[in-house]
Amino acid sequence: MTLYAQREKFKQVSIKIGLLFSKIPLTANQWTVLSLVPVIFAVWFLMRQDFLAAGVLFLISAFLDMVDGAVARVTNTASKYGAYLDTIMDRYIEGLIIFGLVFAVLPNWYLPVTAWIFAYFFGSFLTTYAKSAAKEKEIIREGKELKGGLLERAERLFILFIGIVLAAFNPLWLVYVLALLAVLTNFSALQRIFIARRIAKQK
Template sequence: MTWTSQFGKGSGWLLQKIVNGLAISKISPNVLTFIGLIINIVAALFFGFARGDHAVRYFFYAGLIIIGAGVFDMVDGRVARQTNQVSVFGAFFDSVIDRYSDVCIFFGLLVFYARGNRLFYVGLVAFVMTASLMVSYTRARAEALIGSCKVGFMERPERIVCVILGALCNRWGVMAPALWVLALFSTITVIHRIRYTYNETERRKRLNLA
């Protein structure tokens, strides 16, 4: 067994223990989802208030806080399934709160670059924020038309990991290239989903005409 598989097994065991504890507490999964948003807002504040000598430290703290928020993002659905609280509204609420969490994080970065008068990166963060939302929007609209659209690489977990790496390693200036990676691959994912939806709708049109 490799060390990566051992780590995955150990993480899964720990995550299940957390889920078991939360299930016993009878806390609503929607509350867990909302707590994740609050934690991400705290991370955004660390990004926004990072300045001068403490910027690297604040970015590092923000990265750790986003990891904490990710735990809530991972357990809310599991708690819902374990406590038989799965609902259509719960899935909808989780999706909406995820979008707010994404915007909060990128808004914090936008404020950081704006306070430093780095206008180019203000524009880049704004573009990344828009592209990230479009990744989710194109999937939602496509699935309303064709049922499933899970193509594309830059899903939300990949985006969050990219931001975390940028934050934790910003001592070496990693956040800037992380934003470029997000901008590029989010845009590619949007284009991929547009093309996939076009091909799928055209295929169905031909089938209906046949």
């Protein structure tokens, strides 16, 4: 199946989800805020070392994050503020998960586990900020976005989700994943910085 066909298939699924959940009396923005609730409970389970429960709640949050966009599209209520709110909630969700990981009892691997966690947090923050800073400093034209970088938010959270689930069997696997994310997120940030530099030089 081609990438285009996969996108079309996902689009059809998204429409069906939007039609189903639009029957519930909640706006798209309310669905966006609701996606934060499972993550708050996931943090509690991370602190209790119940990685499987945390993973399930993480998955529920990701599904609700998809619902808000699907509902906005089928009800024709997509807005700039809705997109802004979704971005803010995305940062809260990722930040809360990282916060929970700080309090989880995980083994060290070459470096203290907190070093891997904060390196991942730093890389994740810089990847996002490199994009918004390019727009803020007008390197990117109005209405455009800085594209590029190995890992976007969706890929970061998918890899982290896999790590959390694997931690239910062996917590060291989660540490391996955090180390991988620490490297890849910072690499992605550097990629965006160099892309912005190349664009700026062309002006």
